[in-house]
Amino acid sequence: KAGVTQTPRYLIKTRGQQVTLSCSPISGHRSVSWYQQTPGQGLQFLFEYFSETQRNKGNFPGRFSGRQFSNSRSEMNVSTLELGDSALYLCASEEGSANYGYTFGSGTRLTVV
Amino acid sequence: AQSVTQLDSHVSVSEGTPVLLRCNYSSSYSPSLFWYVQHPNKGLQLLLKYTSAATLVKGINGFEAEFKKSETSFHLTKPSAHMSDAAEYFCVVSDPYGNKLVFGAGTILRVKS
Numbered sequence: 001k002a003g004v005t006q007t008p009r010y011l012i013k014t015r016g017q018q019v020t021l022s023c024s025p026i027s028g029h030r031s032v033s034w035y036q037q038t039p040g041q042g043l044q045f046l047f048e049y050f051s052e053t054q055r056n057k058g059n060f061p062g063r064f065s066g067r068q069f070s071n072s073r074s075e076m077n078v079s080t081l082e083l084g085d086s087a088l089y090l091c092a093s094e095e096g097s098a099n100y101g102y103t104f105g106s107g108t109r110l111t112v113v
Numbered sequence: 114a115q116s117v118t119q120l121d122s123h124v125s126v127s128e129g130t131p132v133l134l135r136c137n138y139s140s141s142y143s144p145s146l147f148w149y150v151q152h153p154n155k156g157l158q159l160l161l162k163y164t165s166a167a168t169l170v171k172g173i174n175g176f177e178a179e180f181k182k183s184e185t186s187f188h189l190t191k192p193s194a195h196m197s198d199a200a201e202y203f204c205v206v207s208d209p210y211g212n213k214l215v216f217g218a219g220t221i222l223r224v225k226s
Contacts, residue, residue, distance in 0.1 A: 004156075031212065033212070033213060033214075035214075035216075042216060042218050042219065043203065043216040043219075045213040045214070045215075048212045048213055050212070055212045056212045056213055058213070090156060090157065092157075092214075101145075101147050101159050101162045101207075102159075102214060103159065104149075104156040104157040104158070105156050106155060106156040107155075107156050109154075
């Protein structure tokens, strides 16, 4: 069974630009979550989608958005990039409940210059 | 609200000696708890999970954890450390109503030869 696939692995963007990250979950998993990892703040929850519906959103500004497609693939978008958005963005998929544990992808390393 | 506290930010052991990584949790209800490991420049890998079955949980690579409700603890142990165990370890509690995971700050495990 293929794991969670995130593309691209690395990105370098300039302040003010926007970026789109992609995540393909494990086949059959309908829940996809996104997390931001930084040295200062650790791992923080961004949002979670289940069957194309956002079920929960973390405490991030509106510049951070996401969506999920009918095949469960998900994208997250960050507009008007700031230096502080530099981070490892991790996607995780699960069958449908946080109680079972999520499988994480390898992440996308975003650097904003 | 759910939260976890990892009591040590860094732990250093010699190869072949036991490993103990400490975690306390706070939860409004019966929790699901996890330990994840992250090797440098990699995503998160699930080591083990507790979901209200046996209190002693066995995971991959010889790790295990014991759920102690009276102490609100979920410490991770391994009888004999290997060089390949050097990584960062995260204790995690699920928030099923928020459909998300809540991460501890992480413990960096160093294994000396």
